[in-house]
Amino acid sequence: NLQISNLDSFTFKTYIDDEKEYREHLNVFKKVIELSKRLDLTYTRIFTFWYEGELDHYLDKLIERLSEAIDIAKTEGIIIVIENEYSCLVGNGRDLKTLLDKVDTRWVKVLWDPGNAFVARETPFPNGYGLIKDHVTHMHVKDVKVINGGFKWMPIGKGSINYRNQLSAVKNKPIVISLETHYRNDKNDPEESTRESFLGMKKILNEIEDSF
Template sequence: MEWKLSIISDEISQDFEHSVKVIKELGANYVEVRNLWNKNVTQLSDSEFVEMKKIVEKYGMMISNLDSPTFKIYINDEKGYREHLQILRKVVELSKKLDIDYTRIFTFWYEGELKYYIDKLAEKFGNAIDIASSEGITLVIENEYSCLVGTGKDLRAFLDKIKSKWVKVLWDPGNAFFARETPYPDGYELIKNDILHVHVKDAIVRDGHFVWMPVGKGMINYREQFKAMKGRPYVISLETHYRNSANDPEASTKESFEGILKILNQID
């Protein structure tokens, strides 16, 4: 398969083995691990971590990355900040055990435009960058509409501010859309050379409200976005967020993944 495709397991089920089985059947070759067995991956015991690895190997899959919630807190929450640096240390330790050389990070909850917080944000990232550089792990910032960095434009501004080789991008067109950016081409063009991982979800605006949709049935131009990504080495990971009328996460994820394959087949 030319495309490296992944699915976040908990978008299907908290039953990790069931999720991996479904991901394999759908035709992805990677599993992205966030929450499993009703806990975040950073909260797993040593034996649970071993069990997680065994399940992935059993189905002949690979883990694309481990998702901690690092810095999904308010920027002035000092107690939370210290706790989240510990979470970051933990996910870095676990990632290294899997030979994964990057980990996802956020940019604190949104309290206003980035320009008012960029100096403080750069200061707060200092300790995280120290951890990353000492361990040889790159931090990939996920643009998140509920955080200070929500768009490609914000990512570019912040990357230019901190100028660290240890900080790159987890590009999420769906989040950029929710943050009122046109993800492709506008956001993508600003950060395309700094992307290490991609999350895929689609959305529309219906009666003034943002609504998640199956990939290919929303307003995001994934055909051109995927075309621009063709040949790039990173993994494209489904994080559907969409739920069908029955509110069935597994069926909804399948519908979205089939939407991805349909678009990719048109490109090939």
């Protein structure tokens, strides 16, 4: 009885000035739109090109590049959700707000990733989330902290992100929440690591439920 919430494409994880790659990614996007309609899904995720400098320097070019995808999505009735990705031009809530204000269309929403926002030098909650909270349809959950000067993925609840308040803030909202599997334990065991992180998330969710 599992249901598919959406198809997360890798669209626009490429360089913004690479015309050949841009066209190839648009074709990927069109295929994902086609599959999304076949599966009766309402939205799909895209990115905002590899980071090469501050968003302000690339914003107009980014709007130009996104416009064709937005037109396709609008025509096909599929909403685009943009993930904030620290390796891309739009890395945190502040960048998302800047982009949303610029495109100003109901066909573009947000895949909010607090972990990525943290790595992109933002306090995810309440700072980043507060800027885009009315546009979020999907949220990735992964925790992170700085250890010895570097970012390290952690099990949920053991990093620096205030997930108790973040998850409380989306309670009863129509948002898809996905646990991401970046964290690895000392044995580098993917399954054990993900189970540990999942239990950490469940613990927080149970605490939130009990407090209401």
